Amino acid sequence: MDLMLSADQEAIQASVRSFLDDELPMARVREIAQGGAKALSPLWRAAGALGFFGLAVPEAAGGAGYAITEEMVLFEELGRVLAPGPWLGSVLAAHALATAGNPHADLARIVAGEQQVAIVDATSAASSIVVRGNEVSGESGYVADGDADTAFLVVAPSAILYVASGSGAQVERRPSMDPTRAIAVVRFAGVRGAVIAEGSDAVAALLRRATLLSCAEAVGGIQRTVDMSVEYGKVRKQFDKPIGSFQAVKHRCADMAVRAEVARSATTYAIVSVRDGTADQDFQVSVAKILASGAYVQNAADNVQNHGGMGFTWECDAHLFVKRARSFEAAFGSRLARLDQLAESFRGA
């Protein structure tokens, strides 16, 4: 039993962090987040060159041959800087295509960072998408970072399809409350895709991965809110003292740190459970989502409070985490939906 990072994982963490420090300072995040696929494409190629999209892709298919545990490290770093763009869809699509029976021609391009892929959750209540064979019809709910040039990983209740860019999907961008995560509604009218996998087991497996990698991303953001508050608590002075010396602020920071550790622990445990395919993996995924979601929403709010009037401005980064917490919470089964599911499981037995 060991829930700390391995030497390899620490190396991945260091490499991703130094890349993001160089490429994605917060000013740049704000600049490119709503710019769509074109604005993101230099970043994508650079990340592709470093192998970030193929961490869990088998070596034979051009990846690094790691597992979801290493993808977790990547997503936590992405979450720390609120990295914009369809990272989740691209990483999941690369893994799904590489592990499917007959590899798709786009796999190499996705791994190389030449093709962005957004994920379309057609199992969500907001989606009216129907899949027949390799044909997709209907309208999606909100698709994170979907754009005219992106491909789509369509996750329907009983099949997963890859819809290449330029296949005829109509993308309508919508104004996004979360400035670092663009949203769109995508319409499919008999658009043809490639069936990657069929059956509810394959779909469930992909959704577990999606949920947990988004939890890992959230953990990065949650940790960042702690770091921001602690940093500000040390430098901002009132009454001739750093505000972090006041217990009201100090204890709020302590609670934020507790929540961060809880969310990180639950997420890490769930990710290893899913990697190992344990009997309770679905439960562990829900535990991770419930705690990460609660932690992110509350920590982001506390971080605004700790920054005072500055925290209420558009200029201060604090609000970006408030908003990201909500876009995280809304995707792949909300906290409330998962609580209800769990409660229902108690009632039956």
Next chain:
Amino acid sequence: MEITFTPEEERFRARAREWIEANKPTDPPIENDLKARRDFDLAWQNKMYEAGWAGISWPKEYGGRGASLMEQLIWYEEFASAGAHEPSTLFVGLNHGGPTLIACGSEAQKSFHLPRILRGETVWCQGFSEPGAGSDLGGLSTRAVLDGDDLVVTGQKIWTSFANIAEFQELLVRTDPDAPKHKGISWVICPMDAKGIDIRPIRTMAGHQDFCEVFYDEVRIPRANVVGQINDGWRVAMSTLSFERGTAFLSEQVRLTRMVGELIELAKQTPLGGAAASAGDRTKRTIDDSDIGRRLAQMRAEVEALRAMTYRSVSRTARTGVPSSEASLIRIFFSELQQRVHALAMEILGPQILEWDADEQPITTALGTKRRRIRETWVFRWLLSFASTIAAGSKDIQRNIIGERVLGLPR
């Protein structure tokens, strides 16, 4: 990254489980009969000792099991999962006094006391807190003056759990009133039968008598009972912390997980509005209420996360060899969760909690099966849960520790 244990560790688990299952004592005495609890705990400890399971985290050279960190974790998990009786009156000796002697005691102190603690022959208590020194322990004022080969102690301690059934006490006294607060303190082994000691039990809000006031009137304690150097007691008291590697609290976490399971059962068996509600409400179970259902689900998720958190902390300690500072994070999360669990039990039970007799104490912390007994035990546990954010460093002090030592915020 692994959440599974090695085959060797799993074999250890199987052995531990089998032994605990076959040997765990049944029918523990009621909480309020301290003498009976003492005898029961000592006998149980002795049984563990004879079978080689005592002092799971103690080094082998001192008669302990010398178990690896993972084995300790497994042992505590199995112990609590089996619902084995926790010898709580021995907690100070096993987890505090003994480890302090191992870290700082003289050869004579170690060879006399350690075997007695392990074999289940002596009970220890902790005389740290005073009426004027609780959170600010360094402000203690019970004084001790050197007179020949003796220290002569005068003053008062309070909240001393099990003082009236203990042979020995880890006693903090002020030996240099002129030195800075933390510099003039000594750590002394105090025999509780020494002349001049007066012990008065204090009744808790749960109705029982777990802790005491202890008065010292020119009590003579041999100087040889000082652990470490005179005036070096603060360092000695702190050294215990580095021995405790974060596994001892595991049992209570596993027990909390069991309690959440019991709480879910309770919500299934209790009609909405409690048993005293009118007949019309009885068709709906409390578990069917959407608010209660969600709160139970949240707690179920939280105890699971608590375990993951502890696993992470133990993993870190296994890597670094030093106790992880995350312990205070776990402590806060655990103690507040424990209180939420018990408060929810009161909501689920509803008005029936009102009938409860603090004097009639047929109560142990094990639930049993009788409806009335289940209700009474939940009320008792709920009252006990108020202590978990006060004892061993209040939640406010824990938050100070996190803020200052973990996060580095200014004092």
